[in-house]
Amino acid sequence: MATNIWALYSEKVMEHFRNPRNVGEMESPDGIGYVGNAVCGDIMELYIRVEDGVITDAKFKTFGCGAAIATSSMVTEMVKGKTVDEASEISNRAVAEALDGLPPIKMHCSVLAEEALKSAIDDYLNNSKRGAPGNE
Amino acid sequence: MKRIYLDYAATTPTHPGVIVAMLPYFGDAFGNPSSIHSFGQEAKGAIEEARGKVAALVGARSDEIVFTSGGTEADNFAIKGVAYANEHRGNHIITSSVEHHAVIEPLKFLERRGFEVTYLLVDEHGSVDPQDVRKAITDKTILVSVMYANNEVGTIEPIAEIGEIARERGICFHTDAVQTVGHIPLNVNELGVDLLSMSAHKLYGPKGVGALYVRKGTKLVSLMQGGEQERRRRASTENVPAIVGFGKAVEIVQGGMREEAERVALLRDRLIEGLLERIDRIRLNGHPTKRLPNNVNVSIEFVEGESMLLNLDLEGIAASTGSACSSSSLEPSHVLLALGLSHEQAHGSLRFSLGRETTEGEIARVLEVLPRIVAKLRSMSPLLKSRA
Numbered sequence: 045m046a047t048n049i050w051a052l053y054s055e056k057v058m059e060h061f062r063n064p065r066n067v068g069e070m071e072s073p074d075g076i077g078y079v080g081n082a083v084c085g086d087i088m089e090l091y092i093r094v095e096d097g098v099i100t101d102a103k104f105k106t107f108g109c110g111a112a113i114a115t116s117s118m119v120t121e122m123v124k125g126k127t128v129d130e131a132s133e134i135s136n137r138a139v140a141e142a143l144d145g146l147p148p149i150k151m152h153c154s155v156l157a158e159e160a161l162k163s164a165i166d167d168y169l170n171n172s173k174r175g176a177p178g179n180e
Numbered sequence: 181m182k183r184i185y186l187d188y189a190a191t192t193p194t195h196p197g198v199i200v201a202m203l204p205y206f207g208d209a210f211g212n213p214s215s216i217h218s219f220g221q222e223a224k225g226a227i228e229e230a231r232g233k234v235a236a237l238v239g240a241r242s243d244e245i246v247f248t249s250g251g252t253e254a255d256n257f258a259i260k261g262v263a264y265a266n267e268h269r270g271n272h273i274i275t276s277s278v279e280h281h282a283v284i285e286p287l288k289f290l291e292r293r294g295f296e297v298t299y300l301l302v303d304e305h306g307s308v309d310p311q312d313v314r315k316a317i318t319d320k321t322i323l324v325s326v327m328y329a330n331n332e333v334g335t336i337e338p339i340a341e342i343g344e345i346a347r348e349r350g351i352c353f354h355t356d357a358v359q360t361v362g363h364i365p366l367n368v369n370e371l372g373v374d375l376l377s378m379s380a381h382k383l384y385g386p387k388g389v390g391a392l393y394v395r396k397g398t399k400l401v402s403l404m405q406g407g408e409q410e411r412r413r414r415a416s417t418e419n420v421p422a423i424v425g426f427g428k429a430v431e432i433v434q435g436g437m438r439e440e441a442e443r444v445a446l447l448r449d450r451l452i453e454g455l456l457e458r459i460d461r462i463r464l465n466g467h468p469t470k471r472l473p474n475n476v477n478v479s480i481e482f483v484e485g486e487s488m489l490l491n492l493d494l495e496g497i498a499a500s501t502g503s504a505c506s507s508s509s510l511e512p513s514h515v516l517l518a519l520g521l522s523h524e525q526a527h528g529s530l531r532f533s534l535g536r537e538t539t540e541g542e543i544a545r546v547l548e549v550l551p552r553i554v555a556k557l558r559s560m561s562p563l564l565k566s567r568a
Contacts, residue, residue: 061490067560078562082524085484085503085512089562105562107527109486109503113560 075168188535230427239367251379270320333466334475343372385429389422
């Protein structure tokens with residue numbers, strides 16, 4: 045009965061909130077995304093590992109509400125196995141839909157998840173540009 | 181799983197005796213109190229009996245009690261009522277920066293219509309300094325409104341001292357006592373207040389009914405026109421069952437109020453001490469001693485309030501938070517910010533408010549469950565890197 049008390053969130057959101065996937069830091073990630081601030085109350089940090097242009101692993105750490113934790117968890121699941129190009133196409137709506145929707149006032153959490161991912165991908169692209177000569 | 185309710189400041193369960201007392205007024209005793217036949221007079225009698233009980237609870241006379249639809253209406257009535265009754269005398273109002281929205285929003289409404297409002301700062305415990313009230317008074321001041329006890333952090337304000345200053349200067353003084361009435365004994369004359377707001381559902385009565393104490397002689401414009409009810413101060417057919425329930429609830433809480441306050445304060449202190457002992461990087465919000473016997477408010481670093489609430493709820497424990505994430509405005513609690521907390525600390529706040537049914541076992545359960553929840557959330561908090 046406890047899961048239905050929060051009419052606010054879908055069962056899928058609650059499931060990801062209770063058992064978030066891919067929590068934690070990553071050792072020497074290929075890209076790190078960091079978004080949010082303490083004023084709005086949500087901070088997300090997202091790490092990706094990229095091999096041959098494919099995201100092979102993703103992890104996150106999040107300070108925020110139930111929706112922020114669930115969207116972080118979901119976006120890390122969604123990117124795994126995608127190419128960097130495919131991953132950069134993931135929209136906040138896609139994350140929200142994968143969670144069977146979010147309440148309107150919580151949609152900004154999905155925006156944050158999208159931004160965290162974009163920021164991690166940007167970081168990866170910058171790193172690979174900088175590291176390209178010599179390392180290849 | 182037996183659920184644990186620790187959100188009595190939001191609302192209290194209606195006492196079974198209150199429900200029994202109300203039932204006849206949904207049935208045979210359905211009369212309109214304004215009717216002169218026996219049906220009407222029966223209902224009228226019931227209202228006046230309830231009025232007497234409410235008046236006695238706060239040390240007022242029966243004719244100084246106006247029933248309203250709740251605490252919010254009582255606050256709106258007091259503030260707008262005094263402002264518009266005195267606008268020829270002045271347009272300045274003094275209040276604190278930690279008031280309930282039911283006080284702040286009517287004041288904002290008045291500000292948009294030419295009134296001027298001074299919002300007094302509070303110290304780190306949320307206390308108003310009575311000397312600040314004295315200094316803020318001008319020859320245009322027509323009203324001072326300071327809450328009795330804060331609904332979020334439980335701090336009890338120096339109402340009697342402020343009342344003395346207001347009386348000295350002949351200025352009308354209102355207090356929102358919604359969290360206090362029925363929880364700690366109070367007397368309107370000792371406090372020196374002219375207006376005092378209360379709400380039934382905070383003291384085991386029904387929702388949808390409250391009252392404003394109006395000291396005899398206080399000039400007040402009524403917000404509702406269209407009938408002679410409540411001595412023409414509030415038109416509208418009285419909510420008879422709810423008013424009867426309010427009266428019954430008052431009767432129930434009045435017996436043994438002091439003892440119950442002492443009992444709950446012990447549980448409160450046990451919860452505060454236990455939390456401070458078991459969780460690191462935690463702080464108590466509100467005054468350490470001058471606080472409501474049933475209020476516990478803490479900020480826990482590196483974790484966010486709504487995610488703590490959700491986890492507590494999954495364990496069957498109901499509490500509350502001042503985090504922006506739980507509000508539709510996405511603004512953190514103005515009260516916690518006024519106490520000088522950072523946004524992060526405000527987002528990491530939790531309020532437990534205790535009541536008549538709170539037991540030692542329930543407090544022990546919170547102390548067992550919450551540290552685990554905090555540890556889990558901290559393990560996923562990006563604010564806690566070096567410690568991970």
